[in-house]
Amino acid sequence: MRNTFGNVFTLTSFGESHGEAVGGVIDGMPAGIEIDKEFIQHELERRRPGQSALTTSRKEPDQVELLSGVFEGKSTGAPIGFVVRNTNHHSQDYENLRCLFRPSHADYTYYNKYGLRDHRGGGRSSARITISRCVGGALAKLALRQVGVSIAAYTSQVGDICTDPDYRRYDIAAAETNPVRCPDSEAAAQMEQLIRKVKAVGDTIGGVVTCVIKGCPPGLGEPEFGKLHAALGAAMLSINAVKGFEYGEGFAGVTARGSQQNDVFVNRGGRIATATNHSGGIQGGISNGEDIYFRVAFKPVATVLMEQQTVDMGGEPTRFTARGRHDSCVVPRAVPVVEAMAAMTLLDYYLMAKTVRL
Secondary structure: OOOOOOOOOOOEEEEEOOEEEEEEEEOOOOOOOEOOHHHHHHHHHHHOOOOOOOOOOOOOOOOOOEEEEEEEEEEEEOEEEEEEEEOOHHHHHHHHOOEOOOOOOOHHHHHHHOOOOOOOHHHHHHHHHHHHHHHHHHHHHHHOOOOOEEEEEEEEEEEEEEEOOOHHHHOOOHHOOOOOOOOOOOHHHHHHHHHHHHOOOOOOOOEEEEEEOOOOOOOOEEEOOEEEEHHHHHHHHHHOOOOEEEEEEEHHHHHOOHHHHHOOOEEEOOEEEEOOOOOOOEOOEEOOOOEEEEEEEOOOOOOHHHHHHHHEEEOEEEEEEOOOOOOOOOHHHHHHHHHHHHHHHHHHHHHHHHHOOO
């Protein structure tokens, strides 16, 4: 398995949903960065289970332990090892799944690839593994903060309930004031009602996360096969339950003419900028200094608490009902994961850009 993300700034993760712990090793973290332990823990709090009535009821403190690479509050340039202990796993809830393949899960594909699988909570394929991404993303955010780059995401759609597609209409920070992480209070209330309705019947619902990167300098991206938008897309598509990625105008832009889509260059206070930003801050695979914005689509969670048809490991038809504690909509908890992957990608490409010219 490829368990390492990145080129210069890298994260190697380890752990399973019902194992002893989840953790990782960060390499390539620049030396001298102030390491705010409270900020890292806060990022994990945003992802952790049990944070509202809309999420899984699994109760995990998700306390991060930094094991190396930090001295007197600053990064040393050495690898940063970290671990988060699992304390509230109910493995017995999954015993009825030991010998069958759950629909739309990784059970069948993992079994075919490795010849065995950990059926407890999905093992390595569980979304709990995104803990490591959130720690890596928090460290990347701390480094990016020093060069003026900020990253914020929010829930922009649940089911058929959508916010305005123009992120500039919102104070994105307001997303943290409600359990669905949506900056539009009216849409947020409708989303919460829909999730509760779906949860009440044991079903699930999907949605979309919008992410905005501000302060990105021009020049990040490695053509021909390391384009910045391709790297962001790969990062997002590696997140559990993600089914789609689009940046800038995305699919909505195909109905316009080129004359309408072109971002005209202007002089804005002595800086070359664009009058519009249909390109989403990236042209030719390289950042142009404008806001980078993109959308990430999440499918409905595969675990539904109702009887389903499947087959067992011998191919025999069977029926089962999943047990345990699960999210009815993963989107609110996915918001910090999207931010984390964006942060690690941006820092990695920022450091790569430093190798291009003296």
